[in-house]
Amino acid sequence: LADGRQSEAAIRVWRGAARLLRQHGFACVGELTLASGRRADLAALGPKGDVWIVEVKSSLADFRADSKWPDYRLHCDRLYFATHAEVPLDVFPQEAGLILSDGFSAEILRAAPEHRMAAATRKAVTLRFAQAAANRLHDALDPQARGEV
């Protein structure tokens, strides 16, 4: 979100999906780099430490270009796609959940199956999430925090 590379449509899908997750007690971070080097569009950390990853697909082409989505399952407990009403919903795989966002709010159309991470993986993903969120917030509050002082 807000790093200048996403389309307006993707930003809107993200916003609605993140508001929905937040209402369910999940804290959300965009563009989280995973241990594999791949970046999750939206990572969400639940009240009990559950990790959900949401991949934002703003067009059919956007979905079709992504052959790597099963890999995301290794880094979360549930995997969702999020899209908007102009994308045909039947292309999205049953093996993942599906969130429909209108840019302001969103709804879960299909719950994602759960595939619990091992404790060590969970710890690593949670640490990654925490550090990314805190460092971005810190950079916003103190732009000189990142570099050499």
Add this chain to the structure above:
Amino acid sequence: LADGRQSEAAIRVWRGAARLLRQHGFACVGELTLASGRRADLAALGPKGDVWIVEVKSSLADFRADSKWPDYRLHCDRLYFATHAEVPLDVFPQEAGLILSDGFSAEILRAAPEHRMAAATRKAVTLRFAQAAANRLHDALDPQARGEV
């Protein structure tokens, strides 16, 4: 930081201390509410998941008003005080570490002893840290994320 309640001196101590911790690979969050209900001035999460708490003392009176500091040790692996050069350094207890901040950078004058948290406590503190950081960042990006959508 930046919630309007801290003095300018406290903000400067915080800023220098957080820059120092960041240089050591720690992600920093201000005003983290702990399980006890008490708030840590600065919580820092290290590259391996170590949690440090830094209590900012901007004056002698500020330090003397705080009789509860040993409680913070229950929620971290190391506890530091951070202050600036106009506060007499010999008032700070040997049982905690000491950071001297000039507002731009800082140095560790005394390393804090380590008192490792139990795994369950560490998990809870890390989750708290992650959610606080992500939610604040999310609120900054989308002011409507917090409330009812």
